[in-house]
Amino acid sequence: MEILHLTLHRKWFDLIAAGRKVTEYRQDDEYWHKRIFNDDGSNKNFDEIHFRNGYGNHRPLMVVEFMFAFVTHASLCVCANGEELSGRIIVIAVGNRLRFENYKIAGKRMCGGCGSLIQEEYSLCDSCTLRVNAGVLAWNKEAV
Numbered sequence: 001m002e003i004l005h006l007t008l009h010r011k012w013f014d015l016i017a018a019g020r021k022v023t024e025y026r027q028d029d030e031y032w033h034k035r036i037f038n039d040d041g042s043n044k045n046f047d048e049i050h051f052r053n054g055y056g057n058h059r060p061l062m063v064v065e066f067m068f069a070f071v072t073h074a075s076l077c078v079c080a081n082g083e084e085l086s087g088r089i090i091v092i093a094v095g096n097r098l099r100f101e102n103y104k105i106a107g108k109r110m111c112g113g114c115g116s117l118i119q120e121e122y123s124l125c126d127s128c129t130l131r132v133n134a135g136v137l138a139w140n141k142e143a144v
Contacts, residue, residue: 065095
């Protein structure tokens with residue numbers, strides 16, 4: 001399984017977690033281009049994107065599907081969430097949110113399976129806990 005690891009500020013992390021931001025942007029420089037594209041310009045074969053909010057041992061993690069990426073000019077992008085872009089950028093399309101870890105909103109934690117708000121001391125909601133105990137992964141979309 002190929003994973004693209006990206007670190008985000010809390011604002012962008014929250015918007016993606018809420019489903020209000022479906023694209024992530026990176027400047028099209030040599031560093032990012034080599035990480036996301038093959039030598040022939042095609043997308044690397046990523047299965048997932050692991051978004052982290054900040055640095056440290058207990059930072060939130062959000063796992064999402066990697067859809068595709070492409071290079072374009074910032075003037076052709078519609079930035080509905082206040083992103084400030086310029087020059088050539090890489091647009092990364094974000095798919096379904098698959099799971100969360102260590103993610104809290106206003107003192108409440110999000111379920112690691114379905115993303116619903118739960119009590120702070122648990123990592124899965126009751127429904128996802130039952131699915132895990134039954135041998136079904138909580139973040140399996142067919143099972144939810």
